[in-house]
Amino acid sequence: MAAAVVAMHEAGDEATNYQLAACPTATQLVARRAAFEIMSAPLLTARGNLNREYLRRPWPRYFLVTSSAGHLHSSTHCSTCRPTTAFGWWVELSGRTEAQAISELGKLADALCSRCFPTAPVAPKRTNVRQSDVERLSSGPALRD
Ligand SMILES: [Zn+2]
Numbered sequence: 001m002a003a004a005v006v007a008m009h010e011a012g013d014e015a016t017n018y019q020l021a022a023c024p025t026a027t028q029l030v031a032r033r034a035a036f037e038i039m040s041a042p043l044l045t046a047r048g049n050l051n052r053e054y055l056r057r058p059w060p061r062y063f064l065v066t067s068s069a070g071h072l073h074s075s076t077h078c079s080t081c082r083p084t085t086a087f088g089w090w091v092e093l094s095g096r097t098e099a100q101a102i103s104e105l106g107k108l109a110d111a112l113c114s115r116c117f118p119t120a121p122v123a124p125k126r127t128n129v130r131q132s133d134v135e136r137l138s139s140g141p142a143l144r145d
Contacts, residue, residue, distance in 0.1 A: 059094060059095050060074065060093075060094065060095060060096055060097060060098065060101070061074060061075065061089065061093075061094050062074065062089075062090040062093040062094065062096075062101065063075060063076050063087040063088070063089055063090065064087065064088045064089075064090050064129055064134060065081070065085055065086070065087060066086045066087060066088045066131075067084065067085050067086035067087075068085075069128035069130070070111060070128045070129035070130060070131075070133075070134075071111050071112075071113050071128065071129070072090070072101075072111050072112045072113060072116075072117075072129060073087070073113045073116045074113070074116035074117065075116070078113055078115060078116050079115065080113060080115055088134070090134060098112075098117050098119055098120070099119070101117075102117075102119070102120060102121065108129055108133060109121055110122070111128055111129045
């Protein structure tokens with residue numbers, strides 16, 4: 001791959017040269033990482049405090065996969081997910097029982113992970129929750145249409 005990029009660069013490929021010029025240097029990447037670590041420290045502390053409270057008195061939580069079309073899991077440690085899976089926390093559903101979530105999600109309950117939520121309906125066709133669904137369902141007093 002790298003040899004192909006070098007060959008295209010040497011051949012004067014305009015798109016390749018533009019991409020190479022836009023690549024940050026190692027020094028720039030190290031500086032960005034340092035800035036990110038400084039900015040994220042308060043968030044990591046706050047997350048640690050919240051996770052300690054959860055461990056002290058657990059409650060049902062719902063995590064939406066954001067790195068692909070959304071399935072809902074009860075934690076970010078579901079065995080069906082990968083280390084690279086990104087999650088959003090659907091706080092409006094926090095505290096709901098599984099039965100309440102199934103009822104309130106309506107048709108979108110098909111997106112509940114059957115490993116995390118054993119009583120969730122299993123759809124013949126995979127259902128995913130999109131960000132627009134989250135915004136729509138989270139905006140009203142009831143989650144369901
Ligand atoms: Zn799961």
